Amino acid sequence: METKDINLLFQRDLDRLKKEVEAYQMEEDLWVIVPGTSNSGGNLTLHLLGNLRAFIGSDMGKTPYQRDREREFGAKNIPRIELLEEIDLVKGIMDRSLTNLNPQELEKISPHRFFGYEMTQGYFLVHLYGHFNYHLGQINYHRRMINS
Structure with a gap:
């Protein structure tokens, strides 16, 4: 695995996260907890952003x-605009962190x-990518439940 490849995957899926946040019809619905779930999409x-900033941005x-x-x-x-700005910030942090990471560090x-x-x-890194997508799927589910 090369860091440029995992970076491309994270960049793609951070863009997907951004689209999910944008797709909530009502901004306040980002913070609603759907019965049977524990967390809101927001x-x-x-x-997800805190996890990436801590483990990849800060540690690596x-x-x-x-x-x-x-x-x-x-x-x-x-x-919502603040969430979207934070996603963009994390995209940059991820890009710099993974681009500058010496492959021997892996x-x-x-x-x-x-x-x-x-x-x-x-x-x-592979674990963090799976974790990201697990929660991205939860956000997608949450948004579809709220928007229906």
């Missing part, structure tokens, strides 16, 4: 960032042990 968006790209998980899951009624052991075992940075 909070899932914040969570050395872009300073202090993660605020409380904001990710607790903030409400952030204007072979190093990640400091994160989410699964109870060691993994390489490359493996962790």
